[in-house]
Amino acid sequence: MQNRLQIKIETNSNIFTIEKGQLKVLLEKRKNEPFKGYWALPTKLLEENISLEDNNKKCIIEKIGNFDFNFFQTHTFSDVDRIIDQRVISTSFIGTIDNITINLKQDQIDEDEYKWFYINQLPKIAYDHEKIINFNIGKIKEKIINSDFLKRFYPSDFTLPELQLVYEDILKIEIDRRNFRKKLINMDMIEDTGYKNDGGNGRPAKLYRFKENNTQKNLF
Amino acid sequence: MQNRLQIKIETNSNIFTIEKGQLKVLLEKRKNEPFKGYWALPTKLLEENISLEDNNKKCIIEKIGNFDFNFFQTHTFSDVDRIIDQRVISTSFIGTIDNITINLKQDQIDEDEYKWFYINQLPKIAYDHEKIINFNIGKIKEKIINSDFLKRFYPSDFTLPELQLVYEDILKIEIDRRNFRKKLINMDMIEDTGYKNDGGNGRPAKLYRFKENNTQKNLF
DNA sequence: GCAAAAGTGTTTTCAATACACCCATGG
DNA sequence: CCATGGGTGTATTGAAAACACTTTTGC
CATH class of the missing domain: 3.90.79.10 (Nucleoside Triphosphate Pyrophosphohydrolase)
Structure with missing residues (x-):
């Protein structure tokens, strides 16, 4: 019943x-x-x-x-x-x-x-x-894989090395630093904020943000 | 309550x-x-x-x-x-x-x-x-968009012109006949059955089937 | 000045696009 | 033999991949 x-x-x-x-x-x-x-x-x-x-x-x-x-x-x-x-x-x-x-x-x-x-x-x-x-x-x-989604986690600034870690960790792949950078910039997805990350070891990383225009492009 | x-x-x-x-x-x-x-x-x-x-x-x-x-x-x-x-x-x-x-x-x-x-x-x-x-x-x-899914609709034979119609109708895009064929064959997704479609106007189309190996590649 | 991490440029390879002609069948 | 629709090849463009050296910072 x-x-x-x-x-x-x-x-x-x-x-x-x-x-x-x-x-x-x-x-x-x-x-x-x-x-x-x-x-x-x-x-x-x-x-x-x-x-x-x-x-x-x-x-x-x-x-x-x-x-x-x-x-x-x-x-x-x-x-x-x-x-x-x-x-x-x-x-x-x-x-x-x-x-x-x-x-x-x-x-x-x-x-x-x-x-x-x-x-x-x-x-x-x-x-x-x-x-x-x-x-x-x-x-x-x-x-x-759809880049747009990452905006939810990074509404403000992020560094490219950190973003790369996200992809590598979640998708379980390895990416070349130079190609990763090139891809994101060529896709017109991100822009340089002009600021830099301070603290930490080594050369400070530039801070980027996602652009507004984002038209749902696939990475990888 | x-x-x-x-x-x-x-x-x-x-x-x-x-x-x-x-x-x-x-x-x-x-x-x-x-x-x-x-x-x-x-x-x-x-x-x-x-x-x-x-x-x-x-x-x-x-x-x-x-x-x-x-x-x-x-x-x-x-x-x-x-x-x-x-x-x-x-x-x-x-x-x-x-x-x-x-x-x-x-x-x-x-x-x-x-x-x-x-x-x-x-x-x-x-x-x-x-x-x-x-x-x-x-x-x-x-x-x-994931090619593998179409196998569910075409477990046996299909012609490339028909498959192209599916993509064009569902995704609302236009595709060049020659490039469509090239893409599917290069991706190692389909194989020629050796048979042909009979009846209908014009030259009969070859019959293809999806290969078994399909490794989840994206078309378009 | 050395270690650590970030940034950059070039070459090669391969897939995506654009495009025009020939082929097999039915009537 | 003609109309209809299907099949094929090539040149161009652009993105993906592979790869090594230089720059900025902290200590």
Whole structure:
């Protein structure tokens, strides 16, 4: 019979940022059983009178406040046994934000409860959320080939060596420094801000920004 | 309060084939109100103990029998007012099949109830299904750039002029006949079957097939 | 002045584009 | 033999790839 055991619907948020050329994801520490002490994606049961998209936004506002994340839906996970003794279907969202905004507002976030993890150094993850995270990292990989997407992570300045690291890390490829630079400049995608990166070893790198005109060109 | 008005979940099937270089979608005629006489995507309320993927497959088997469609999930539609007086969330699937198989098994399908429509000549569509169909046509467009995807529509033979029509129609571009041929052959994507198309006006076209090795290269 | 990291220029290779003529079939 | 549509070759252009040396900074 339909819905004898109540089927529940929830949304889950995969919020990513990039620091030092590497992807990080925001996770929430579970304070109760099951999976107490494990980390999980922020999730919220669907409210009656709102869309999945709005439910997801509300989830984040309630949990960590009013950030300007840029969300999009990726997949709805519905395996019967994804959560034991319950039937919960979970629609996944990817959110993106630049690291500078994060650093500015980091104090809004309770460090014990929410924490950023490099995707290569994930902690113990609750439920099937590791599978969900990996699925969404795959989606980011697809998107990152389209240069436009990186703007979400670098609305202001970046150096070319750092941007190159992003491509190399996420796409698992090696790129020649000179050709990478040439490609981005020839594609009319980026512009020199006139400023330079200070600190650190060696020659300071120039700071670039993405141009406005961006017409959805593919790199690689 | 959560779920005071029962939230229902359904799956909808967007089954596409290609005939004469143009996309067609399979629709079901509604026999009852609301939207009696309109056409709709095959849909099915989610059963308790199966995944959305299995629910979608079951929907098709029950409605039109055991075809070998190749399904994948695209998006979950959840606008509060997408269906009046009810709250129904709908997860969308794209299914693909080649036209030859369709023609062979066409007698399995009740012509009054189910019919193929060219996407440029859609009939009156029930609910928000036209929006859903258009969303999924967009997904196909994205996928078709990856050559591998076309294999689903052409598991056996095809002519290059026809394949070119597909690209031109779906991507809304014009391609030079000679360069198109060169590109596909240089990419090692297709091979000559040695046979020719008969009938029709003019010189018969060679029949090609997709090679097995296909390593996910992008055309255009 | 040395180590560290960033920046630059040239040559070669290969794919993309543009373009005009010939070929196989049906009637 | 003519109309219709399919098949082929070449020259040009431009981007991708491969590669080594110079420049700026901190210490």
